[in-house]
Amino acid sequence: MAIGPDVIEDAPKNASGQPGSPSAPLPSATLGGEQKRSVEQITLLLFIAVPFLALLAAVPLAWGWGVSWLDLGLLVFFYYLGCHGITIGFHRYFTHGSFKAKRPLRIALAVAGSMAVEGPVVRWVADHRKHHKFSDAEGDPHSPWRYGETLPALLKGLWWAHMGWMFDEEQTSQEKYAPDLIKDPAIRAVSRQFVFWTILSLALPPLVGGLVTMSWWGAFTAFFWGSLVRVALLHxxxxxxxxxxxxxxxxxxxSRDRSGNVWWLAVLSCGESWHNLHHADPTSARHGVMRGQVDSSARLIRWFEQFGWAHDVRWPSRERIASRRREQAAVAE
Structure with a gap:
């Protein structure tokens, strides 16, 4: 099971994962190390800027020459493939150990999450575990409260939390926050091959669009909608x-931070925007636990469990949910 943020220690760990003097450095898990090089900064800027420009151009272009059902179908399919790869794979499984997965599912989730083009799996998990350890406090990689609580400070903090933090040269230590993933050769390989998964993710929609329409125009529009607009929206x-x-x-x-539930993001975020319960109970496999809270990630995890692909799923019990609500009520009083 993945090591959750609640068991990450400040002390260095040895090869067995126990606190103490490290006997040997763990193998590199991503293309980058603890510092971002200038080429990584430029590549990151391109990965963010180009899809975002496509997103801005989407409405006027759709008004001018339209968008086909094939383009929309490719956008939706690859959007939710990557989204669930992030929410189920990178987040609930690899980061928090909300369930155990059989080997094929474990690797498939790593690949699906990589196709969201949000960074290598080991780096993503390390950043998120650090976020939970210091959530909305000093040390959190991306808290919107970083600069204070005044309106100008919050606006600056929102920019930082949304995307500014990714350009920070200092990187989260992967050896400290994700040693379990580094030690897994298959996951380490998927993480190192992030550029390949990115190219595959961007190439599949135009390949399908071109073959279905048998035209270069069909490939271009599929690339615009199914690759660029899809990646920007998911980002x-x-x-x-x-x-x-x-x-x-x-x-x-x-919860010990300012995490909140934002209902209008629930469908697009595959259930991740029920964020308050997640920070109150990070290892829970379901985030939307109240009536009417749509959580497609939890539904898929349930299907994985029924198919026998996942087991030891940490479903929230009524008692566990009630205890957190009572604690909140007690704080309010």
Missing amino acids: HVTWSINSICHAVGKRPFK
């Missing part, structure tokens, strides 16, 4: 969990 929805869901939203459960 900003995911980043909104870091920014918007830590600045606004309802907080029916007790």
Whole structure:
């Protein structure tokens, strides 16, 4: 099971994962190390800027020459493939150990999450575990409250939490926060091959679009909608969990930070925007636990469990949910 943020220690760990003097450095897990090189900064800027420009151009272009059902189908399919790869794979499984997965599912989730083009799996998990350890406090990689609570400070903090933090040269230590993933050769390989998964993710929609329409124009429009617009939309929805869901939203459960539930992001975020319960109970496989809270990630995990692909799923019990609501009520009193 993945090591959750609640068991990450400040002390260095040895090869067995126990606190103490490290006997040997763990193998490199990503293309980058603890510092971002200038080429990584430029590549990151391109991965963010180009899809975002496509997103801005989407409405006038659709008005001018339209968008086909094939383009929309490719956008939706690859959007939710990557989104669930992030929410189920990178987040609930690899980061928090909300369930155990058989080997094929484990690797498939790593690949699906990589196709969201949000960074290598080991780096993503390390950043998120550090976020939970210091959530909305000093040391959190992307808290919107970083600069203070005044309106100008919050606006600056929202920008930082949404995407500014990714350009920070200092990187989260992967050996400290994700040693379990580094030690897994298959996951380490998927993480190192992030550029390949990115190219595959961007190439599949135009390949399908071109073959179905048997035209270069069909390939181009599929690339525009199914690759560029899809990646930009998924990026900003995911980043909104870091920014918007830590600045606004309802907080029916007790947590030690400012995580909130933002209902209008629930469908697009595959259930991640029920963020208050997640921070109140990080290992829970379901985030949307109240009536009417749509959580497609939890539904898929349930299907994985029924098919025998996942087991030891940490479903929230009524008692566990009630205890967190009572704690919140007690704090309010």
